[in-house]
Amino acid sequence: MKKLKMFFDIEKEEQWLNVQLQKGYRCTNISGLGIYTFEKTDKRYVMRLDYQDYLSKKRFKDYKGIYEDFGWIYINGPWLGGIRYWQKEDDNQNEIFSDRQSKSNYYKRLMGYSSGLCILFLSFFYSLYKDSGLYLAEGLWSMKGALFWKAFLFETPFALLRSLPALMVVLFGSSFYKAYRKYSMLKEK
Template sequence: MRKYKFFVDLAKEEQWLNEMASQGYVLAGKSGASYRFESGEPGSFVLRIDYRSFKHAADFEDYRLLFEDSGWRHIAGTKSSGAQYFLKKTADQSEDIFSDADSKAGKFKRLSEMWFSLAVCFLPILTALVMAGNIDLTAFLQPAKLYYTPGLWDKTGADFWGAFLFETPFALLRGFIWLILPVSIVLYAVFAAKARKQYNKTLNKI
């Protein structure tokens, strides 16, 4: 069985995957937003998610073996993917892959740093576009100037609507595609703040 979901909160993702396992659907693989499940005995599996990336394949293999020696099977994740998924067959639903609070909270700290670094990476690009004059803020007030079809505004009836509807997607791209940058920066900053909040919450809870 496959399901498609997108998460930015590892805690919510882990909770959902364990709820699926409690119903007899055990995670068997993951690619992007696609989750592949296999049938398993309800309540007999626990899944945990860590967040860690590696520069070297050997370090990644050592990391996987460390958990597998403790009975945790690596289900999904690559050396550079960040999110790592581990599964263990156990009736103890409280069992964790982490031995202390700092280790458990550390995944949220690393996730927060990742989101923050993405936000910072987009800032120079946005600044360069502004400095080069490639962003025209007057387009919000005068969107008509984004249309290049000669004589468009003198056309009437079907001629006008045909030309207008044809060019509108291109006009929107010309005038507003740059909005992807500030929106992405804000979203990444929000995700970083949420991960940092989860980091502090995890430390205080344990």
């Protein structure tokens, strides 16, 4: 079974994957385009996600070895860095972060990831629209009556597409804020 789904919140993605596992579908592959591949299983599994920056081949091998020593199976993850997908049979030892420090470091990595993407989309949005605005139809605002409404309605879907970087700024900004709150709570305790 394959499902197409996009996530901007790593914790919501993890929850959704675990719901699929509870329904009896084990994840076998995740593509970078948001295509999840599942197979039916009778065993109970649990899935955890981790965000890692770039790891050299040796560090990645060590990173993978540590998790595999505890029974985790590596599903997928981008080559350079990003979200790493781990799955194993449910044995009541289902957390990948053993202490507050490792959990705190996880949220710190997530904050860096979210803020980097937020800044990237913000600079992209600014460079695209600093002079032109969202509506590019020349003379649109000087048109009158029905001609204005036809041109406005025609141009609006394109304006919405051009505003997509701003939406991404909001999504990654909120992701940063959630990670920051959790990081702060762990630091306070």
